[in-house]
Amino acid sequence: MKLIIDTDPGIDDAMAISYAAAASEIDLLGLTTVFGNTHVHQSSRNARYLLHRLAVEAPVAEGAPFALGRTDHAPSERVHGPEGFGDLTDIPEVGTNHSLDAAAFLVEMAKAHRGELVVCAVGPLTNIAAAMRLDPEFSRNIKRLVIMGGAVFCPGNITEHAEANIYHDAAAADEVFSSPPDTVLVGLDVTLKTLYETADFEALARRSADIGGFLRDISRFYLNFYKEIGGLEGCGLHDSTAVIACTHDGMFDMVETGVKVTTIGSEIGATRPDPSRPPIRVCRDVDGAGVVQLFTERVASLP
Template sequence: MNTPIIFDTDPGVDDAQAIAICLAHPDIEFLGMTTTFGNVTIETATSNALLLGELAGQSIPVAQGASQPLVKDKFPAPAHIHGANGLGNMDIPTPKGKALAISAPQFIVEQVNARPGEITLVAVGPLGNLATALQLDPSIISKVKQVIVMGGSIREGGNVSPVAEANIFNDPHAAKKVLTAGWPLTMVGLDATHRCILTPAHVERIRVAQGALGEVLSGSYQFYKAFYKEARGIDGCCPHDSCALAWLMKPEMFTVERGHLNVEVEGLAEGQTLFAPEGREFLGNQWSQTPLVDVCVNAQGDKVVEWITDVLTAKTA
């Protein structure tokens, strides 16, 4: 049974790994990619999205989107994590294809309206495209099948501040709109993704199986792995964005709690995701005013990584 998805992305090494899953999984109907600033500039994000599809021999529509946050000033892209080109500073070709004429938010709105109740939005970067799509057509709230956001942190702490995860921090105003919109939503944040480590052995299997795309996945991984060695002392990387797809296709590998989300948009806690579990009473009532959503609070890391590797080597789920 096919699962139609739109993948909202800022590729990015871990984005590239997740895009490869979208291209390979037999049960994913890959409707298109929408690009955003984040790990790289918007121009680089779009170029990388086009290239990754071409390396896999597939023609996937790509719509360019948000180039900056809704309100705050944009921070420089983290070249020390993903490389200046987003793919570990590898020597990569220029893609042959071009982005669609319509913007990413327009693409989302058109696709969701064309197939109400069917499409899952998987967003793994800053959330400006989804926030703008909501502004263009609020009715999509009731027309999407579900929204999966890779971002945020409830118990794990942050990765760009003591409390904030990068995707939410990069555009907290957009994140607040998206996480509290009232559509069926699951947040897959650092509480789950930090449990998962993609090792050199896994990546070597992927490299062999994935041809030209595998060479890019493996080469960019080496750069990303060096960052993780210094930042977290691990031999490998956390495949953050692939975890959102793992939740979509194999939710039994995750522990989920239901509750109310919100986002701090300024001050020292800028970008922090606040979570009030369903039914939990706190002083005052302000914590439980937002719609109920699902939040991944843990993951079976070994199983998630094996699933990622299996999809990218055997092309089966």
């Protein structure tokens, strides 16, 4: 399966990209970056560093620095640390970004791999909305869009109503859902059922000293946040679950419904079923233990 991950690395993004690198059924064609967990230039640097560390030769195309109509962004330092990788702050610049920006890169790759390309968006949907604006054929050219975002049947995580990726650019998300390609939404409804605990990270590091050890080390900051805020002894495999949904949709229970995003007011970022919208597949349940096991087995195969 030909895959591009639209990402804002980010600790859980690093886990998802590592999984994609380890999965033999995934041909990772590139990463596009967006603001979110970090500023976009940090996202791009982190993405290039990750690919180098994973020994994956793939381009990184930098995308939107801000939400649609905005000129500022406050990263999630409390969740992911000042540079996106927890307590790791000395992250080297490796290589350079692709000459095309993220939206143009997505459009060109969709044309080049018409009917084959899956795009997995694990950050705000600004780049996806921009690609759809840039080329009206983009939605038809890609095989599928898989989104980590939303909380359709459960409470949010950044507010009572909203999940963080959708909240950070509610207008872009609503634009995507108003005329979506073939889309699977992997939200908090399922990702919070894939808890990855400290013991899981330690076991992973024993089996994969380099990559597993790296993920264990950067996750400590992330795990502390989950414990302080939610009293949880682990973190949801949010972005990794979305990547797994790209190839293992049989692990998920899905319902077809249109989705409307609240774009103003106190419930901004809320994702609500809307039968007047074109239907997408919304993940409602998951084999959480199976996702955790699959993630561990694949990433443990890395050095």
